[in-house]
Amino acid sequence: MGYHDMPTTERVKRITDRLCAAYPDRRPLLVYRSPFELMVSVILSAQTTDAQVNAVTPALFARYPAPANLASARPSDVEQLVHSTGFYRNKAKSIIAAARAIHERHAGRVPATMDELVAIPGMGRKSANVILGVVYNEPSIVVDTHFARVTRRLGLTDSGNPVVIERELRSVVPPDRQTDFSMAVNLHGRARCTARSPDCAGCEVRDLCPRRGLSEQGVEV
Ligand code: SF4
Known part of the structure; x- marks a missing residue:
């Protein structure tokens, strides 16, 4: 089954599993003690x-x-x-x-x-x-520039408004995976799905991604 025929919830589940496997350490890069x-x-x-x-x-x-x-x-x-x-x-x-x-x-x-x-x-x-x-292990969707870009390319939102993006993603990512999904997508945006030169050929979720907004050559269109 390609991503075209797959229900969004199933596609999101697979994306979450694969990105969590690709980025096993998802703690914030900020150093803090409290x-x-x-x-x-x-x-x-x-x-x-x-x-x-x-x-x-x-x-x-x-x-x-x-x-x-x-x-x-x-x-x-x-x-x-x-x-x-x-x-x-x-x-x-x-x-x-x-x-x-x-x-x-x-x-x-x-x-x-x-x-x-x-x-x-x-x-x-x-x-x-x-x-x-x-801190509190509550379901969280952290919308920053990386998250907004990657979820748009993944075809999970069309919005440029962080509040709308958060609401749309909350509706398709199960609560118990939301924090993992957020952190993994953020890391993916920094490591592979970068703004200027996304590495689609080496991407862990290539077969699940419509690459919305990108040309064949990986340039924003
Ligand atoms: S296939 Fe390309 S556009 Fe899609 S998530 Fe991977 S790097 Fe980003």
Whole structure:
């Protein structure tokens, strides 16, 4: 049976199995030791690489080990520490405000619901889904640029809107596979299904993929 005749749920199941086998280590590339550290790292990771974030967080968390410490930090001190991640003024402001929110509203604990997470300064749905999936083992669909590109090529969404993509993927990926699917698809987008030169010939899910939006030569059309 080719992918043309296959129900979407069966195709998604096979894609998930194969990509999980291809990427057995699906933990976030961000280095963290607590939900608080992951939350701060996720906020800092906007518009930069995980490696850049990992380069600044040891000094940041050495100076501000708990939400209460960061909540009362001087913005200029934090700006200096996160400077190399870019947008450092906004990021410093966001992580101080986020630390204050979890210190004051959640007794220092990173909350475990989508509604509470997106109410924290600097946290969008993408970041909230990372926390829900990684920290709390809740079903999570993490829509970033890699995820959006790969799921579009796989013919699982036509949308460019992250909220719609998340909703559409939640409807075809079973809850107990959503976090695995998200992490594996993200890694696949970085490793093989890249923006500029997807390696379709070597791809683990080639026979399950309509390669939507790509020419025969693998160029975006
Ligand atoms: S076959 Fe090509 S377009 Fe489809 S997932 Fe693999 S690399 Fe991406």
